[in-house]
Amino acid sequence: MARIVITEFMDERAVAALAAAHDVHYDATLVDDAPRLLKEAATADALVVRNRTQVRGALLAALVRCRVVGRLGVGLDNIDLAACQARGVAVIPATGANARSVAEYVIAAALLLRRGAYGSSAAVAAGRWPRTALSEGREVGGCTLGLIGFGGIGQLTASLARGIGMQAVAFDAQMRADHPAYAEQGVRCVGLDELLAVSDVVSLHVPLVDSTRNLFDATRIAALKPGAVLINTARGGIVDEVALAAALRSGRLGGAAIDVFGSEPLAAAPHFEDCPNLLLTPHIAGLSAESNERVGTLIAQRVLEALSR
Ligand SMILES: NC(=O)c1ccc[n+]([C@@H]2O[C@H](COP(=O)([O-])OP(=O)(O)OC[C@H]3O[C@@H](n4cnc5c(N)ncnc54)[C@H](O)[C@@H]3O)[C@@H](O)[C@H]2O)c1
DSSP states (O other): OOEEEEOSOOOHHHHHHHHTTSEEEEOTTGGGOHHHHHHHHTTOSEEEEOSSSOBSHHHHHHOSSOOEEEESSSOOTTBOHHHHHHTTOEEEEOTTTTHHHHHHHHHHHHHHHHHOOSOOHHHHHTTOOOTTTTTTOOOOTTOEEEEEOOSHHHHHHHHHHHHTTOEEEEEOTTSOTTOHHHHHTTOEEOOHHHHHHHOSEEEEOOOOSTTTTTOBOHHHHHTSOTTOEEEEOSOTTSBOHHHHHHHHHTTSSOEEEEOOOSSSSOOOOGGGTTOTTEEEOSSOTTOOHHHHHHHHHHHHHHHHHHHHO
């Protein structure tokens, strides 16, 4: 029987599947208590984390018995992959399991931000009837969605976008232009500059790595089409938050949805105050009842397989 330490929220059914075969220590608050985390890590044969547990440095050094790290999500920027590989620790992401949840978030944000008509409850209830002010919202039909990163989530987002009459273009630094996924989704492969120039909605689906850090700096934000909407569900650190806020305030950018931040949880962020047409969410694009179950089930299954080898 192996010892499995789970440091962040995991679907209860998936925890039960692990506990049926192994000794499981599940404590979703462990991530915020470094001394306890290091103590539990010392006896772990497997570690299960989300995005907040930093599997590097002191934690990695404490994981003397660990053979496998299960990641309840897909971004691996909180894990020192090279060090894990050097120590023979397998790292297992939940590839694909939360893609639909993120793709639906992107489509909903695009519809909401372009139309701009859903924030009127208080005014309508108070009898103000702001019909004229809200009558010039924009549709998404016929407009262009620019996808930066055309992996699992980018491709699924393109497929949903086509269903509501958008056309999509994509830039992916690591996919060949003749990759069959472009034709399968009816997406035109373009360079980054062209994507910025033609897209009405731009959505980011790249990992946070050196080449994507600060990719959306003030210059790239200024290169977006006037009135464009920017959606970031990828990772904080890719978009310059201060430059984005300035572009919204100046009216140059039509709207933005930001789910991920340079520092999480986001502390008070005065630069975002009073920004028009801005949606801020606490890193939940990939979280839904369905995706939590899919992600947990997949990781439980793959950790069990890894421990049985
Ligand atoms: N907000 C959330 O809740 C949430 C949930 C899931 C995933 N994510 C983020 O979304 C990202 C994408 O997820 P995915 O499942 O589609 O990953 P993926 O690995 O399937 O796709 C990522 C794509 O980005 C491309 N890429 C890498 N570097 C690039 C660059 N410099 N420029 C352009 N393209 C580049 C890769 O070639 C790949 O096709 C993840 O890395 C993660 O950070 C966030």
